[in-house]
Amino acid sequence: MINKKLIPENVLEKIQSTYEHFPEHDKSLENQTQFDSGLKEFLTAYGEDMILEPGETLFLEGDAANGLYWIDDGILVILQGDLKEPRVLTFRRPEHVVGEIALLENIQRTASVAAIIETHLKYLSKEKFEGLLALIPGFGIELLRLLSTRLREIKPAEYSAGLYDHLTGALSRQAFDFRFLEEIERAQRYDYSFSLVFLDLDHFKEVNDTHGHARGDEVLIEFCKRVMNGIRTTDILFRYGGDEFVLILQGIDEMRGPTLVQQLLDDMSATPIPGEPPVTIGFSAGISYFPTDGETPKALLKAADQRVYRAKSDGRGKIASK
Numbered sequence: 678m679i680n681k682k683l684i685p686e687n688v689l690e691k692i693q694s695t696y697e698h699f700p701e702h703d704k705s706l707e708n709q710t711q712f713d714s715g716l717k718e719f720l721t722a723y724g725e726d727m728i729l730e731p732g733e734t735l736f737l738e739g740d741a742a743n744g745l746y747w748i749d750d751g752i753l754v755i756l757q758g759d760l761k762e763p764r765v766l767t768f769r770r771p772e773h774v775v776g777e778i779a780l781l782e783n784i785q786r787t788a789s790v791a792a793i794i795e796t797h798l799k800y801l802s803k804e805k806f807e808g809l810l811a812l813i814p815g816f817g818i819e820l821l822r823l824l825s826t827r828l829r830e831i832k833p834a835e836y837s838a839g840l841y842d843h844l845t846g847a848l849s850r851q852a853f854d855f856r857f858l859e860e861i862e863r864a865q866r867y868d869y870s871f872s873l874v875f876l877d878l879d880h881f882k883e884v885n886d887t888h889g890h891a892r893g894d895e896v897l898i899e900f901c902k903r904v905m906n907g908i909r910t911t912d913i914l915f916r917y918g919g920d921e922f923v924l925i926l927q928g929i930d931e932m933r934g935p936t937l938v939q940q941l942l943d944d945m946s947a948t949p950i951p952g953e954p955p956v957t958i959g960f961s962a963g964i965s966y967f968p969t970d971g972e973t974p975k976a977l978l979k980a981a982d983q984r985v986y987r988a989k990s991d992g993r994g995k996i997a998s999k
Contacts, residue, residue: 682734684760684791689732692754693793695765720747724799729753729792734760735775740786742779744802748772751796756789763789780806842916844894845901853915853923857974860925864967872934873977874924875963875985876904879993881920884956896958899950907941923981931966935998938962942996961988964998 684692724747729735735746738757748771755775756763766788769775779786780803842849848856857873864871878900885893897920904914908924915923926934942959949955963985965971970980984997991997 682737682760684732684734684763686732688761688763689791689793692756692763692765692791696752696754696768696793720799720801723805724801727798727800729796729798731792731794733792735790735792735798736786738786738789742776742784742786742803744800745774745776745780745806747774747799747801749797749799751798752793753790753796754793756791757787760789760791768793845897845916846905847901847914847916847922850915850917853917856913856915857925860927861967861972861974861977865972869928870930870969871967872924872926872929872931873965873967873981874926874934874938875917875981876922876924876960877962877985877989878920878922879959879961879989881958884958888954888956892952892956895952896950896956900945900958900960903945904941907944908937931964931969931998934964934966935996938964938996938998942994946994959994961985961993962996963988964996 727746729751735753737760748769750771753769753773753775755766755769757766758764769790775790776786840849840852841847860871878897881893881896884896901914901916901922904922904924908914908926912927913925915925917923924938926937929937942962946957946959949957963981963983965977965980965984967977971977984999988995988997
């Protein structure tokens with residue numbers, strides 16, 4: 678269960694020094710939720726106790742995801758690369774969870790984790806974790822919120838090559854291709870709905886043609902910032918290509934989807950994007966719904982694509998949701 682490999686002593690000393698100078702607000706996550714407290718209670722009752730000595734690794738980058746861990750006492754460091762010269766991504770302290778990203782996404786560990794002081798943990802196996810999600814209504818959505826928070830903590834370039842669009846910070850088309858299918862499988866498994874939203878910026882070609890591609894890039898960056906500020910942490914934004922973006926709104930059905938997207942559109946259009954010259958940007962949107970419009974990528978993509986085309990044909994700055 679635990680990889681007993683040790684970080685070299687000189688590396689451990691450097692990491693310990695790094696932690697001492699690490700910004701206080703980056704050392705811990707705030708706003709613990711019902712998920713965090715509920716997981717703590719479950720782990721207290723059913724988790725296995727573990728202890729790591731300073732420098733001892735919990736798991737290594739590339740390992741299979743076989744469980745998650747809750748820190749009772751101590752400090753863990755999240756690393757990438759060769760353990761002789763690793764990159765420090767962040768730290769985890771008591772009340773934090775580690776290992777949930779790879780477990781939920783069913784992928785190999787994306788980073789190594791090690792103790793920098795003696796650390797006491799609670800371990801939950803993959804099997805028990807899946808049973809927990811099946812037993813407690815809404816727990817899957819809460820975990821997705823936590824997952825999204827974790828992903829946003831990590832600098833895109835350090836997390837995974839190709840996962841992020843490096844201009845805007847949105848997830849990439851490559852990421853969408855596999856995340857979308859996983860989202861469908863997860864929604865089927867845990868019985869929740871979601872909305873797929875195609876966003877197509879209105880008149881963006883005119884910005885490039887009139888003001889240049891550098892100004893166009895600034896508009897794309899600010900557009901993504903505003904979208905990400907307006908969505909929940911469970912929602913996911915992808916850059917699909919050029920001036921086209923996709924949103925996955927987890928747990929949102931056809932009753933709530935149009936309202937949320939309309940709010941994004943209203944906020945986007947209300948304030949010009951600063952710069953020379955200021956630019957007011959809007960978008961046309963098409964929304965499809967799982968499972969109402971289908972339970973396959975093809976069906977959901979087709980419905981959303983047809984609707985965004987209709988929104989553009991109707992004069993742009995519109996949302997087509999049926």
